[in-house]
Amino acid sequence: MHTYSHTMATKTINLPEGAYARLHALKREGESFSEVVDRLTGKFALLELIGILDEKAVRGMRAAKRDFGKRLRKGVGAKARGVT
Secondary structure (H helix, E strand, C coil): CCCCCCCCCCCCCCCCHHHHHHHHHHCCCCCCHHHHHHHHHCCCCHHHHCCCCCHHHHHHHHHHHHHHHHHHHHHHHHHHCCCC
16 A cells, blocks of 8 residues: 655745734634635635525625615616716
8 A cells, every 4th residue: 555645835925914914814713824825815615605694684685786786777877868
């Protein structure tokens, strides 16, 4: 039986204090800084959103989206008619 080990090359980066503080604030318990960077720069998975909102929040977001669409269409229509 062969055991393979895979070592990844590492790089050191320098961050300004503000960027470090923001990165640190986004760090989850037990997560390394490398894992934070991977999570933040990786592909966004919609499945990660499942279950984070309750039904009341979902209804509120849908209503806000609908209202925004109405306001946007009204504004676009007014601009097309030359109304400011």
